[in-house]
Amino acid sequence: xxxxxxxxxxxxxxxxxxxxxxxxxxxxxxxxxxxxxxxxxxxxxxxxxxxxxxxxxxxxxxxxxxxxxxxxxxxxxxxxxxxxxxxxxxxxxxxxxxxxxxxxxxxxxxxxxxxxxxxxxxxxxxxxxxxxxx
Amino acid sequence: xxxxxxxxxxxxxxxxxxxxxxxxxxxxxxxxxxxxxxxxxxxxxxxxxxxxxxxxxxxxxxxxxxxxxxxxxxxxxxxxxxxxxxxxxxxxxxxxxxxxxxxxxxxxxxxxxxxxxxx
Numbered sequence: 001x002x003x004x005x006x007x008x009x010x011x012x013x014x015x016x017x018x019x020x021x022x023x024x025x026x027x028x029x030x031x032x033x034x035x036x037x038x039x040x041x042x043x044x045x046x047x048x049x050x051x052x053x054x055x056x057x058x059x060x061x062x063x064x065x066x067x068x069x070x071x072x073x074x075x076x077x078x079x080x081x082x083x084x085x086x087x088x089x090x091x092x093x094x095x096x097x098x099x100x101x102x103x104x105x106x107x108x109x110x111x112x113x114x115x116x117x118x119x120x121x122x123x124x125x126x127x128x129x130x131x132x133x134x
Numbered sequence: 135x136x137x138x139x140x141x142x143x144x145x146x147x148x149x150x151x152x153x154x155x156x157x158x159x160x161x162x163x164x165x166x167x168x169x170x171x172x173x174x175x176x177x178x179x180x181x182x183x184x185x186x187x188x189x190x191x192x193x194x195x196x197x198x199x200x201x202x203x204x205x206x207x208x209x210x211x212x213x214x215x216x217x218x219x220x221x222x223x224x225x226x227x228x229x230x231x232x233x234x235x236x237x238x239x240x241x242x243x244x245x246x247x248x249x250x251x252x253x
Contacts, residue, residue, distance in 0.1 A: 007227040014223030021219060119226060126230050133237035 008059070009122045015061030016115030022064050023050040023108045027101050034096040037084045044074050045094040070095055137191035144182070144197075145239045151178035151199035152232040158201060159225050162216050170213035173221075177202045 005011065026048045033045040046069050053065035072095050080089030138144075155176040165171040178199040185192045207215040 007230060010223045010227050014219050017219035017223075018217055119223065123226050123230065127233070130230070130233050130237060133234070133241055 007122075007126070010119060012059065012061035013115045013119040013122065015063060017112060017119070019050075019052055019062045019064055020108050020112040020115065024105065024112070026050045026067060027105050027108060030096045030101050031098060031105075034094055034098050034101075036094055037082075037091060044092050045096070046070060047072075047094065047096045136194045138194055139191045142239065142242055143194060144192075145235050145242070147182070147194070147197050147199070148178070148235045149232065149239070151176055152228055152235065154199045154201065155224070155228050156232075159221055159228060163218070163221050165214070166216050166218060168214060171216065172203050172205060172209075172214075173207060173216045174201055174203050175224075176200065 030047050033039075036045040039045050049068045049070055051065040051068060052062050054060060054062050074092040074095050076090040077093050078089055079085055079091045082091045084091050086092075155178075158174045158176055162173045176199050178197070181197045181200075185196045207217075209215045
């Protein structure tokens with residue numbers, strides 16, 4: 001006899017909550033380090049991006065695929081008085097664009113809330129069914 | 135050594151399992167930030183499925199719920215593997231199963247009373 005996963009919508013919604021929570025973690029790391037000119041090796045902070053994947057042979061929910069490093073160029077700001085300025089007076093800043101991160105944060109928050117709503121609605125639905133047993 | 139085929143015994147074992155699981159989930163959530171803590175769970179459904187596979191009556195001691203530590207979950211930087219969203223999901227399922235078992239048990243008793251014509 002197989003063990004039946006009766007409440008799999010709960011597991012699927014939970015996987016959505018975990019994945020988007022991880023994305024919010026990555027976004028908050030980017031925003032916190034938006035002006036970190038030196039991560040310890042002389043280079044500025046590199047933006048991180050979370051990617052998702054799913055099993056394509058069933059209804060299994062979402063999981064985190066990879067946390068990619070954004071390899072685009074560091075923007076250079078002219079700031080000769082900065083202790084990190086090079087010989088031309090330019091400082092390399094992290095490749096984080098805060099307005100874009102905030103937009104991604106809104107998207108991730110909405111996705112998280114949508115998954116939480118599904119969890120709640122499914123719970124209410126099953127409890128309504130259980131009322132039949134009263 | 136008590137063998138049974140009674141729905142009532144299975145439902146009661148299920149209720150004990152969910153009560154134990156409730157404690158396990160509470161323990162996991164309490165230790166959300168404890169370094170090195172691994173989450174615990176209750177083994178019951180697999181034991182019941184395995185016991186029901188073999189013919190004849192089921193040995194009750196074989197389906198007693200047990201606490202176990204899965205050790206399969208990914209661990210974060212301080213050795214802790216508890217994820218709040220997962221525990222919330224487990225808690226939702228736990229509540230729903232508990233309610234289902236309690237009500238099914240109630241229905242079974244009502245049926246028996248009806249059969250006995252108890253006023």
